[in-house]
Structures are given as structure tokens and as C-alpha cells.
Amino acid sequence: MIYLDDLDFLEMEKFAEKHGLQKYRAGQIFSFIHKNKAKSLDEITVLKKDLREKLKNECTLTEVKIIHKAVSKIDDTIKYLLELPDGEIVEAVYMAYEDRKSICISSQVGCNMGCIFCASTKGGKARNLTAAEMLRQIYEIENENGRIENIVIMGQGEPLDNFENLVKFLKIISDERGADKSLRKITVSTCGIPEKIRALADYDFPITLALSLHRTTDEERSKLMPINRAYNIESVMDALSYYYEKTNRRISFEYMVIGGENDSPGDAKRIREFARRIHAHVNILELNPIKEYSDGGKKNAAREFCDLLMSNGVNATFRNSRGKDIDGACGQLRRKYKERNC
Numbered sequence: 001m002i003y004l005d006d007l008d009f010l011e012m013e014k015f016a017e018k019h020g021l022q023k024y025r026a027g028q029i030f031s032f033i034h035k036n037k038a039k040s041l042d043e044i045t046v047l048k049k050d051l052r053e054k055l056k057n058e059c060t061l062t063e064v065k066i067i068h069k070a071v072s073k074i075d076d077t078i079k080y081l082l083e084l085p086d087g088e089i090v091e092a093v094y095m096a097y098e099d100r101k102s103i104c105i106s107s108q109v110g111c112n113m114g115c116i117f118c119a120s121t122k123g124g125k126a127r128n129l130t131a132a133e134m135l136r137q138i139y140e141i142e143n144e145n146g147r148i149e150n151i152v153i154m155g156q157g158e159p160l161d162n163f164e165n166l167v168k169f170l171k172i173i174s175d176e177r178g179a180d181k182s183l184r185k186i187t188v189s190t191c192g193i194p195e196k197i198r199a200l201a202d203y204d205f206p207i208t209l210a211l212s213l214h215r216t217t218d219e220e221r222s223k224l225m226p227i228n229r230a231y232n233i234e235s236v237m238d239a240l241s242y243y244y245e246k247t248n249r250r251i252s253f254e255y256m257v258i259g260g261e262n263d264s265p266g267d268a269k270r271i272r273e274f275a276r277r278i279h280a281h282v283n284i285l286e287l288n289p290i291k292e293y294s295d296g297g298k299k300n301a302a303r304e305f306c307d308l309l310m311s312n313g314v315n316a317t318f319r320n321s322r323g324k325d326i327d328g329a330c331g332q333l334r335r336k337y338k339e340r341n342c
Helices: 008-020 024-034 047-056 131-145 159-173 194-202 218-224 233-247 265-278 301-311 330-339
Strands: 065-071 077-082 091-096 100-106 108-112 125-128 148-153 184-189 208-212 251-257 280-288 316-318
Touching: 008 024, 065 131, 065 330, 091 131, 100 131, 108 301, 125 159, 131 159, 148 159, 159 184, 159 194, 194 233, 208 233, 233 251, 233 265, 251 265, 251 301, 265 280, 265 301, 280 301, 301 316
Parallel strands: 100 148, 148 184, 184 208, 208 251, 251 280, 280 316
Antiparallel strands: 065 077, 077 091, 091 100, 108 125
8 A cells, every 4th residue: 555645756756657647746646745734535636536536446645643632731732642553652742932833753663772761662662653654743733733843853763763764754844845844943863873874964954963962971871871882972973073064064962961970070071072073052951750760859950060061161051841740751651551551
């Protein structure tokens, strides 16, 4: 079965040609799907009914359904559980700010990276998401909240471990004949896979690449993030240097502070060296605890470390943790939902 919403524009043109359609029909179908957010072939009314019925024998659209949502009482955050065509479940988070609307989407069902602070990885990875399944998270939530410009691929999964579908997603979501989202407002977050970082650089997408750093030495990072045993910090920094030189796009570090563990003056010095090397911006985060991993209870540690970085000349921003009352961190809501319904 062909999923039409998983075709980029060139593939859509080939599909139209194969079915004897005039070339301009490809643009019409693509627009109905990605601009009008058509959910079924019946909604692509630019095609005659008999043709739509004929096409149903070999093609369809991806059905992604909102099955649960949690609305924060403390900020304008909504966390969604979405069901995929095979019954698997992923998360997405909608965040409204004064000047923008933002969405954080998933790229995989579960995750294989093994980060001990993240609920997404506790059951491992079930499978990759298709480009269409990534797109449909956005379209479904836009149907409830209006157009969203800022997109973060930082939910369940490691985007660079789903590289081909990530690239196709970026091509489709930014196509002016469809959703027409600015790539400059899209952030892709990674634990750090050097060969994929280099491959992404070669596409020269004007996105923001964010590295989940969280520790400043290989010994400590390997304890927290097992991927560091395969790709140490230096190998990742080399790849990020290549990315910066190739794209001239600023890279971000995501750094989750646990008071007394990774907020020493030595940590600040090493972050400054990393950041200067690739002209990176540092986002300082608070932990959203899970039952297997929580902080030491030191209040204001993240804010204080952010101040320390800035006093050392680092371009750093403290990011408020949103949706704390609705299990806002990656994988938490899905995990609880599955535990209740198994």
C-alpha cells in the first residue's frame, strides 16, 4: 500500500505520471494533503470520485489519532498521546508562548539510546516513524491549536537513528507547495552520532542542530548516556565542527543540571571550551524526574550554573521546564498510559 502523505514532491510527480495524471495534478494532491491536511482520499476533491475510488485499491493516507491529552494548569502546555496506524503510541507536546507556538514531536516509537534519565528509552525502540507519521503529529495538533511554526524533534527517539525518514520529513514540511514551514524554525536534537551529523551537514538544511550533552567528561557522560561509549565527546565535537563549517549554522548544547553532579567550575570551563570551538549556544535545563532517576533536591542549581556560565563568557540561556504537572518530559505520559492499559 502506498501512503501518499509519505511521498515528497518528486515522488508525487512520479506517482501522478504512473497513473496517467497530468503533471499539475501532483501539485494539487500534494497541496490537499500538506496544506489542507486531508485525512483521506475522499477529501482530495480535486480528483474525480471514480478516480479516488480506483486509487483506494493501492494507496491511502496515514491515520494518526489523538487518543489522550493532558493540559497543564501552570503554563500553556498540552501533552498529546497519538495512536499510529499499527496501534503504537507516541507523544507530542504543544507549547504556547507570548510570541510563538511550538511543538515537540517524536521520531521513533521508543528509543534505543539508553539514557538513564529518559522514560522513552526504558522499553527500547519498537520501530522508526515514517516521515508521514512525523508530519501527522503536527497536522493533528494544528487542527486543535492553529498554525505552528516552531518545530522541535526532541520527543521520543533519536532522530539521527531514523535518518532517511528525518530527511524526507524536512523536505516535505518545508515544501512551499505544502505545509511551507521554515527550516530555520526547526530544531533537531541528537545524542550525538558523528557519521549522521556529517551526513546531515551535507544536506545543508538551515535547521538548528542541538546536542544533548549533559556531562562534560567521557567517564561521567558514559554513565548517563551509553551512546558515549561508542562515540566519545571528542568524536562528536569533531563532527559538530564539520557541521558548523559546512552549514555556518549555530549549534546548541542541551545541558541538564543536577546540583552537585555536573555544575562545578570545572564543568563550566569545559563547556566554555566546547562552545567556543563551534560557536555554540548552551540551553540549561532542569531535570523532569522519573522513578529511576531524580535529582538531589538542590534548588536553583540550574539557574545558578547558567549564571556561572554567563559570567565565564558563555552564551547560555536558562530554559524553564514546562508541563511539570502533566509528565512533560519525554516518554513519561506514554509510559504511564501503557502501564495502565497493559
